[in-house]
Amino acid sequence: MIILFVVLPLVVAGLLPLAGKASKRLLPDLLANATLLFLVAYAAVAGRALIADGPVLQQTTWLGEALGIRLVLDGFSLFMLVVVALVGLAASLFSIDYMEHYGAKGNFYALYLVMIAGMNGLVLASDLFAVYVFLEVAAVASYALVAYGLGRDELEAAFKYLMLSVVASAFLVGGIAVVYGMTGGLDFAAVAMALKELNAGPALAVASALFLLGFGLKAALIPFHAWLPDAHPSAPAPISAVLSGLLIKVSGVYALTRVFLNVFGLTPALSTVLLWLGAVSAVAAAFLALGQKDIKRMLAYSSISQVGYVVLAIGVGTPLGIAGGLFHLFNHALAKGLLFLTSGSVQRATGTRDLDAMGGLAKRMPVTAATNLVGALSIAGVPPLNGFWSKLIIIVALVQAGHPVFAAVAVLASVLTLWYYLLMQRKAFFGRLNETWAAVREAPFWMTASTVLLALLCVGIGILFASTVTTWVRPAADVLADGIHAVAGSWGF
Amino acid sequence: MILQTALLAVLVALSVLAIALKDLLRSAIALALASLVLGIVFFRMGAPYAGVFEISVVAGLITVLFILTIALTKSGDEVRESKLANIVFPVVFVAFLAIDALVMKRLMGKVPALARGGEAGTFGEVLWKGRTLDLVGQIAVILAGVFAVLALFRQRDKHE
Amino acid sequence: MSNTWYLYLFFAAALVFAGLLGLLAKRNLIKLLIAIEIVGKGVSLLLLSTGLAKAHILTAQALVVTYIVIEVSLVATALALIINIRRQTGGLDIRSLTRLKG
Known part of the structure; x- marks a missing residue:
C-alpha cells in the first residue's frame, strides 16, 4: 500500500487540529512524530522488499473499481522517500522543543505533515500534472511555514518566495501543456514513448526550457536563486532544515532529473546545460557564502552551492556520475538538515544569528558544537565522513567522463566549502567565550537528540559508505541511468 | 469563432485593465469580470465544468477574498506606482502582442504532434x-x- | 480543430505576458497578486485549449478544475500573508519590504 505515504500524513494532518484542542502539546507531538517514525520504518525496512522484483506499480481500487491513482515505486522514488522520511523525522523531533514558544503546535504539525505528504506524492506520482499538483501542495504549506513566526522578516521572505514560486509553477504548467500538446498524454510512460516516436527537436527544446526555468527556480540554481537566501534563513529552524534539506531537492532536483532523464531522455545539449548550471551554482554560491555574517544565510548559500554540485554530477549522465550526485543529495540532506538544526539551537540559546557576535559557544553547548562540526566537515567533504565519499565519486565521474575542467571546478568548490565552514565553526563555537554568553546553556533534550541522530547517521554512512551505495544509491542511479527505457518499458498500466 | 475571438479579446482587455487601474477595488472587479468572460469562453469550448468552476470559484470566491482583503487593508495609504513603468510597459506589451500575432501561427505549425484517438465517456x-x-x-x-x-x-x- | 489552437495560444500568451509585466511593474502587494491571477488565467486557457486541440477536452477540463482549486488555496494564503504584512509595516508597498536582500 504505497499510497499510505501520501494518505497517512494527510489524515493525521486533518486530525491534528482536533487533537490540538484536546491536548495542546503532547498529542500533536506524539501523533506527528509517530507518523514520521512509521514512514521511516516503512520506507527503510519494507521498501527494499517491495521493489525486489522491479518497480511496483500500484493502481488503487475502491469498492472493486479501479481508480485513477497510479503510483510508482522504483529505486529512485524509494531512495527519495527514505531521505524525506529521515530528515523529516529529525526536524519534527527537533520541533518538539523548538516550536514550543511559537504556539499552535497542532497547526504547525498539520502544515508540516501536509508538506511531507506533498513531497511523498511528488516522488510517487507517475504523471506530469500530478507532479505539478503535489509540488504545489508542498509549496503552499511551505509558504505558511516560512511565515510561521509572523515577524516582519518572515512575512517578507514568505511573500517573495511565494511570488517567485508561483512564476516557477506557471512555467512548469506551460511546459506540461506543450508536452501534452505534442504527445496527447501526461503519463510518464506514454510521454516517453510518444516523444521517442515523434523525434521532436525544437518543440521539445521549448518544453525543456520551460521545465528548466520552473525546476531551476524551485531548486534555486544560480541564476534563479534570489529567493532562497531570504526564505530559508527566515523560517523557523526545523523548517529551514526541511526546506534546504528536502524541499529544494524533491521539487527541484528530483522532479528535474525524473523528467529530463527518464521522460525526455538526456541529450548532449541538455547535459551541457546541466553541467554549466551546476558548476556555476556550486562555485558562485560558495563565494557568496564566504561573505555572510548571518549563520543561517551562510548555510542557505551553501545549500545553493551543494545543489549545484548534485546537478553537476547528474548532468554528467554516466551511471557513476548519477550515483555520485544522488549520494551527495542524500548526504547533503542529512548534513544540511543537521546544520540548520544546530543553528536553530544556537539562535534559540543566544537570540542572535550574527556570527561575529558569537564565539566560544563550544564551552557552553558542547553537544551542539560537536554535532555542528560533524555536519560542517561532512558537507565540506572531509574523510571519513559521508560527504567525502560522494564528492570523491563525483570528481572521479567527472574525470572519467572527460570533463577535467568541471572536475577542477568541483574541487575548487569543495575547498571553498571547507573554508567557510571552518570560518563558521571557529567564529561560533571555538575561541574565547564571549562574556555575553556566560549564562547560555545546552539546548533541550529533543533538540540535541535530533541533531545527535543526524550526526550519527553522517558518521555511520561515512564508515559504511560502500554498503549504503550498493543498497540505496545504486538502485536509484540505475533507474536514472536507464534513461527513458526505465519508464517507457515497464511503467505501462 | 468570431464571437469566441471577440470574447478572448475582451478577456485580455479586462485583464490589462485589472493590472493597470489605479483603484484596487476597480481592478478587483475587472479581474472578476475577466474571470466571468473566461468562464464563458471555457463553456463555449465544450468544458462546462471548468466554466462553472471559473465563474463560481474564481469570479466569485476569489473576488470576495480580494475585496475582503482590500477592505481590511485600506487606510488611506496610497502606494505610488512607478511613473516610468506606466509609460514603458504598455509599449512593451503592444510590441509583444504584435510579435505574438506574427509568429504564433507559424510556430504552432512547427509543433509536431501525434495523432491520437479522442476520449470516450463522461467528465465524471x-x-x-x-x-x-x-x-x-x-x-x-x-x-x-x-x-x-x-x-x-x-x-x-x-x-x- | 487545431487550426484554432494558435488563436487560443495567442491570447493565452498575451495574458501570461501581461501578468508577468504587471509583476515587474507594480509595487502594490495586492496588485502583484492580481497580476499572478492573470498569469494563472493565461495558463488555464493554455491547458484547456491544448486539450481541445487534442480532442481531450474532458481530461483537460479535469486539469483546469484542479488548477483552479490550487489557485484558490494559493490566493487565500497569499492574501493572509498580505494582511499580516499590512499589520506589520502599515502599508502595502513592496518597496517597504527591503529588509532582506537576495
Whole structure:
C-alpha cells in the first residue's frame, strides 16, 4: 500500500487540529512524530522488499473499481522517500522543543505533515500534472511555514518566495501543456514513448526550457536563486532544515532529473546545460557564502552551492556520475538538515544569528558544537565522513567522463566549502567565550537528540559508505541511468 | 469563432485593465469580470465544468477574498506606482502582442504532434477513473490552504 | 480543430505576458497578486485549449478544475500573508519590504 505515504500524513494532518484542542502539546507531538517514525520504518525496512522484483506499480481500487491513482515505486522514488522520511523525522523531533514558544503546535504539525505528504506524492506520482499538483501542495504549506513566526522578516521572505514560486509553477504548467500538446498524454510512460516516436527537436527544446526555468527556480540554481537566501534563513529552524534539506531537492532536483532523464531522455545539449548550471551554482554560491555574517544565510548559500554540485554530477549522465550526485543529495540532506538544526539551537540559546557576535559557544553547548562540526566537515567533504565519499565519486565521474575542467571546478568548490565552514565553526563555537554568553546553556533534550541522530547517521554512512551505495544509491542511479527505457518499458498500466 | 475571438479579446482587455487601474477595488472587479468572460469562453469550448468552476470559484470566491482583503487593508495609504513603468510597459506589451500575432501561427505549425484517438465517456468518468490522484492532491492543497490561513491568523498567546 | 489552437495560444500568451509585466511593474502587494491571477488565467486557457486541440477536452477540463482549486488555496494564503504584512509595516508597498536582500 504505497499510497499510505501520501494518505497517512494527510489524515493525521486533518486530525491534528482536533487533537490540538484536546491536548495542546503532547498529542500533536506524539501523533506527528509517530507518523514520521512509521514512514521511516516503512520506507527503510519494507521498501527494499517491495521493489525486489522491479518497480511496483500500484493502481488503487475502491469498492472493486479501479481508480485513477497510479503510483510508482522504483529505486529512485524509494531512495527519495527514505531521505524525506529521515530528515523529516529529525526536524519534527527537533520541533518538539523548538516550536514550543511559537504556539499552535497542532497547526504547525498539520502544515508540516501536509508538506511531507506533498513531497511523498511528488516522488510517487507517475504523471506530469500530478507532479505539478503535489509540488504545489508542498509549496503552499511551505509558504505558511516560512511565515510561521509572523515577524516582519518572515512575512517578507514568505511573500517573495511565494511570488517567485508561483512564476516557477506557471512555467512548469506551460511546459506540461506543450508536452501534452505534442504527445496527447501526461503519463510518464506514454510521454516517453510518444516523444521517442515523434523525434521532436525544437518543440521539445521549448518544453525543456520551460521545465528548466520552473525546476531551476524551485531548486534555486544560480541564476534563479534570489529567493532562497531570504526564505530559508527566515523560517523557523526545523523548517529551514526541511526546506534546504528536502524541499529544494524533491521539487527541484528530483522532479528535474525524473523528467529530463527518464521522460525526455538526456541529450548532449541538455547535459551541457546541466553541467554549466551546476558548476556555476556550486562555485558562485560558495563565494557568496564566504561573505555572510548571518549563520543561517551562510548555510542557505551553501545549500545553493551543494545543489549545484548534485546537478553537476547528474548532468554528467554516466551511471557513476548519477550515483555520485544522488549520494551527495542524500548526504547533503542529512548534513544540511543537521546544520540548520544546530543553528536553530544556537539562535534559540543566544537570540542572535550574527556570527561575529558569537564565539566560544563550544564551552557552553558542547553537544551542539560537536554535532555542528560533524555536519560542517561532512558537507565540506572531509574523510571519513559521508560527504567525502560522494564528492570523491563525483570528481572521479567527472574525470572519467572527460570533463577535467568541471572536475577542477568541483574541487575548487569543495575547498571553498571547507573554508567557510571552518570560518563558521571557529567564529561560533571555538575561541574565547564571549562574556555575553556566560549564562547560555545546552539546548533541550529533543533538540540535541535530533541533531545527535543526524550526526550519527553522517558518521555511520561515512564508515559504511560502500554498503549504503550498493543498497540505496545504486538502485536509484540505475533507474536514472536507464534513461527513458526505465519508464517507457515497464511503467505501462 | 468570431464571437469566441471577440470574447478572448475582451478577456485580455479586462485583464490589462485589472493590472493597470489605479483603484484596487476597480481592478478587483475587472479581474472578476475577466474571470466571468473566461468562464464563458471555457463553456463555449465544450468544458462546462471548468466554466462553472471559473465563474463560481474564481469570479466569485476569489473576488470576495480580494475585496475582503482590500477592505481590511485600506487606510488611506496610497502606494505610488512607478511613473516610468506606466509609460514603458504598455509599449512593451503592444510590441509583444504584435510579435505574438506574427509568429504564433507559424510556430504552432512547427509543433509536431501525434495523432491520437479522442476520449470516450463522461467528465465524471474521466475525473474519477482517470485523474483520481489529482483529487487527492486537491484535498491536500485545500488542507494546506486552510491550515496556512489558520496559522497566519492565529492568536499569539505567549509571544509579544 | 487545431487550426484554432494558435488563436487560443495567442491570447493565452498575451495574458501570461501581461501578468508577468504587471509583476515587474507594480509595487502594490495586492496588485502583484492580481497580476499572478492573470498569469494563472493565461495558463488555464493554455491547458484547456491544448486539450481541445487534442480532442481531450474532458481530461483537460479535469486539469483546469484542479488548477483552479490550487489557485484558490494559493490566493487565500497569499492574501493572509498580505494582511499580516499590512499589520506589520502599515502599508502595502513592496518597496517597504527591503529588509532582506537576495
